[in-house]
Amino acid sequence: MDTRGGDKGGDSSHQNANLGTAVEFVYRPTAADYEEALRARARRSPSGRAQALVAPLTAAIAVTVFSLLEDAGLLVWSISLVLTVPLAFWATLRGLRTMARRMFSMVEPYGQCRTVADDRGAVSTGERASFSMDWSVSRAYLETPGLFVLLSGDRATGVAVLPKRGAQHPADVDRLREILDRNLKRV
Numbered sequence: 064m065d066t067r068g069g070d071k072g073g074d075s076s077h078q079n080a081n082l083g084t085a086v087e088f089v090y091r092p093t094a095a096d097y098e099e100a101l102r103a104r105a106r107r108s109p110s111g112r113a114q115a116l117v118a119p120l121t122a123a124i125a126v127t128v129f130s131l132l133e134d135a136g137l138l139v140w141s142i143s144l145v146l147t148v149p150l151a152f153w154a155t156l157r158g159l160r161t162m163a164r165r166m167f168s169m170v171e172p173y174g175q176c177r178t179v180a181d182d183r184g185a186v187s188t189g190e191r192a193s194f195s196m197d198w199s200v201s202r203a204y205l206e207t208p209g210l211f212v213l214l215s216g217d218r219a220t221g222v223a224v225l226p227k228r229g230a231q232h233p234a235d236v237d238r239l240r241e242i243l244d245r246n247l248k249r250v
Contacts, residue, residue, distance in 0.1 A: 100163070
């Protein structure tokens with residue numbers, strides 16, 4: 064996607080028509096953005112839910128198997144389960160926070176970002192780097208109170224965040240939602 068308006072070999076009237084519907088967001092990414100995105104992914108996408116449940120289910124199975132092998136009583140099994148499963152949920156949340164910080168550390172050098180999106184895709188330009196993405200790279204998106212989260216891959220392993228606070232005008236949030244609804248599946 065070329066946001067400079069130059070003709071890159073296609074029908075320029077079609078390109079110019081799409082440029083009129085572009086929406087612009089200017090923001091500085093934060094670690095909290097990525098944590099919010101990963102938590103939303105864990106709640107709403109099938110792969111996110113599976114990832115979030117692996118540790119607690121593994122803990123429950125391990126406690127049950129160990130209790131059966133050691134002939135532990137029902138009281139010991141119950142107490143072990145009550146202590147282990149919440150600890151596994153806590154560890155999962157800490158893991159999401161750690162993953163969010165790592166993801167943020169990769170985009171932090173970009174500094175303030177300017178993202179322009181239209182029906183062809185999005186171009187994000189930071190202080191030190193830029194990238195463009197056609198909508199075909201993402202399979203779906205989800206929305207949180209503060210973000211649009213783009214999910215990529217068959218199992219939604221990659222995430223890209225677009226904070227709503229970066230909207231240049233209040234109506235831009237609705238315009239971006241319309242663009243995303245036309246081009247991606249909402250989760």
